[in-house]
Amino acid sequence: MKTPPVPQDREVTAAGLLLGAARHSAGLTTAVFLCSAASAAASLALPAVLGRTLDLLLRRSPDADPWLLACAAVIVAEVLLDASVALLGGTTSARSAEWLRTRGVGRLLAAWPGHAARFPPGDVAVRLTANATEASTAPVSAATLGASLLAPVGAVVALFLIDPWTAVTFLAGLPVLLLVLRAFARGSSDSVASYQRAQADIATRLVEALAGARTIAAAGTEARDRDRILAPLPELAAQGRRMWRIHGAAVARSGVLMPLLTTVVLAVGGIRLASGDMSVGDLLAASRYAALAAGVGTAAGLLGSLIRSRSAARRAAELMALPAMTYGARTLPPDGRGTLELRGVSVRREDRTVLAGVDLTIPGGTSVAVVGRSGAGKSTLAAVAGRLTEPDGGTVLLDGVPLGALRRDVLRREVGHAFERPVLFGATLGEALAGGSPMPEERVRTAARAASADAFVRLLPHGYATPPQAAPLSGGELQRLGLARAFARAGRLLVLDDATSSLDTVTERQVEAALARDVRHGTRLIVAHRLSSAARCDLVVWLEDGRVRATGPHEELWRSGEYRALFAPPEHASAVASAAASKTEPYPCRAPVAARAVPLPHRHATEPAPAADTAERADR
Numbered sequence: 001m002k003t004p005p006v007p008q009d010r011e012v013t014a015a016g017l018l019l020g021a022a023r024h025s026a027g028l029t030t031a032v033f034l035c036s037a038a039s040a041a042a043s044l045a046l047p048a049v050l051g052r053t054l055d056l057l058l059r060r061s062p063d064a065d066p067w068l069l070a071c072a073a074v075i076v077a078e079v080l081l082d083a084s085v086a087l088l089g090g091t092t093s094a095r096s097a098e099w100l101r102t103r104g105v106g107r108l109l110a111a112w113p114g115h116a117a118r119f120p121p122g123d124v125a126v127r128l129t130a131n132a133t134e135a136s137t138a139p140v141s142a143a144t145l146g147a148s149l150l151a152p153v154g155a156v157v158a159l160f161l162i163d164p165w166t167a168v169t170f171l172a173g174l175p176v177l178l179l180v181l182r183a184f185a186r187g188s189s190d191s192v193a194s195y196q197r198a199q200a201d202i203a204t205r206l207v208e209a210l211a212g213a214r215t216i217a218a219a220g221t222e223a224r225d226r227d228r229i230l231a232p233l234p235e236l237a238a239q240g241r242r243m244w245r246i247h248g249a250a251v252a253r254s255g256v257l258m259p260l261l262t263t264v265v266l267a268v269g270g271i272r273l274a275s276g277d278m279s280v281g282d283l284l285a286a287s288r289y290a291a292l293a294a295g296v297g298t299a300a301g302l303l304g305s306l307i308r309s310r311s312a313a314r315r316a317a318e319l320m321a322l323p324a325m326t327y328g329a330r331t332l333p334p335d336g337r338g339t340l341e342l343r344g345v346s347v348r349r350e351d352r353t354v355l356a357g358v359d360l361t362i363p364g365g366t367s368v369a370v371v372g373r374s375g376a377g378k379s380t381l382a383a384v385a386g387r388l389t390e391p392d393g394g395t396v397l398l399d400g401v402p403l404g405a406l407r408r409d410v411l412r413r414e415v416g417h418a419f420e421r422p423v424l425f426g427a428t429l430g431e432a433l434a435g436g437s438p439m440p441e442e443r444v445r446t447a448a449r450a451a452s453a454d455a456f457v458r459l460l461p462h463g464y465a466t467p468p469q470a471a472p473l474s475g476g477e478l479q480r481l482g483l484a485r486a487f488a489r490a491g492r493l494l495v496l497d498d499a500t501s502s503l504d505t506v507t508e509r510q511v512e513a514a515l516a517r518d519v520r521h522g523t524r525l526i527v528a529h530r531l532s533s534a535a536r537c538d539l540v541v542w543l544e545d546g547r548v549r550a551t552g553p554h555e556e557l558w559r560s561g562e563y564r565a566l567f568a569p570p571e572h573a574s575a576v577a578s579a580a581a582s583k584t585e586p587y588p589c590r591a592p593v594a595a596r597a598v599p600l601p602h603r604h605a606t607e608p609a610p611a612a613d614t615a616e617r618a619d620r
């Protein structure tokens, strides 16, 4: 499953991310490099010390004893240094992973919600877990690779010093090895990227299936959905096999090439020994250095690790390159009442215009219902009004100040939201309703009472101290908690996006009355599907295909048959609309309801939700 392209912050690239991770753990990475280099130096010193010791022993020289001790010291040092590399390497990668994940989560949450939502949750989880782990090993792999090349390079230099012919023999075979490594790097990059994509695809499908577990159970499609989730498995297996094939081929080729080179070097050394140009100790040292120089073939393993890291970093970088929400430095005029203005606001999604040049002025303190058919752009308008999305064109102003120019704290304090499906964050319900910042308990409870949530919360065994995950909540109860959270922080503008759709009509009326009575007075923008909700607002904005079809009090709009058709049951809607067009009235429409400032007398107390509306929302 491919993630749609998202506008990218060009500064966040895979290379930039890996450099950032390396900088974050610079001290530890340097220590890994130094230990690896020291270990390489020890392994370089060992053949020379061994050769010298052998020559001294063969001559039965008394000087051999300190050299024997030196041999032991070098071997112990090498073992200790290798152990340090393993320990420091693990710590370094853990710190890099922590940095990558912290940064990733931070950037994700700071991004515009609409952009972030394009990454499915399963895909995000893979990018921030498996991919971040793979990317985090890059600093250690690079440091170890750099240091591990020191030994072969030093070994070739040592061969030159012992006997140039042995070194030249070794270097003659090197171009073949470089070709092997290049082919490995190319093949690996491609298969690793495909493997990681397939991995994320399975995670995405699994998370989607978990979210839709009830649908799967209700439809009895467990087997089909299991197959659907695991559909990318053959691709994953194929790419995994391909990765190992490429790796195996590189290791096998270098595994044949390197001993071959070592043998040829030894043969040349033997000839030089026979001609008296080398001692036995020199030959021993040369054979060890040839083996060390052949260690360049093991670079394939570290190179493979770096390639996996780079590919994983690329995926993590895509997440971190999401454009961040931006804020200004202005505040609101102290005497403003929450006047909301939309000037030529347009929003595009993919290739579609979702809002087209919307001009609206909503006086401060007014309650406005936004109505229209499904897909008309109501939620988009609500998101734009609360700056949860940035319009592609036009400006939104609150009390004369463009929303984009407002300070973050001012904007989020003065503009509140409640959603159709709220998600509760916090250790307890009390914390969740306070919205993550300190708030007097009484204020939380007042808001919960206004949202008709206090009574059922108090009935829970731990009341407001109940963890949200442990609270058995119906859809309507969850919505009431979402409303309570918004009421507790109500500022000049409150945006309710279908936030009462799961409430029964009596509760909805109670909430609306309490909203007017007990919650800080301000402008209300209410995305509404129910006739009664629209009727109780001061003003109605009727959206059609992303444009404002009409604005006015509900009673005025009610004269339009097409407006009435918005609230008619589906079996009557087209009849109402066509009757409006032909000026007849085939469907007995409800009487118009006077638009008034909230609170309103309780008309339509038993207004049922239109059938089409209910069915559609249940599906979302």
Ligand SMILES: Nc1ncnc2c1ncn2[C@@H]1O[C@H](COP(=O)(O)OP(=O)(O)OP(=O)(O)O)[C@@H](O)[C@H]1O
Residues within 6 Å of the ligand: 114, 349, 350, 352, 354, 372, 373, 374, 375, 376, 377, 378, 379, 380, 381
């Ligand atoms: N991220 C997106 N990518 C593509 N299209 C989108 C995106 N968000 C919204 N749309 C489209 O924009 C249109 C308006 O969506 P919006 O959610 O604002 O409609 P709505 O009037 O609130 O609908 P409903 O009453 O069904 O909730 C829809 O056709 C929707 O498919």
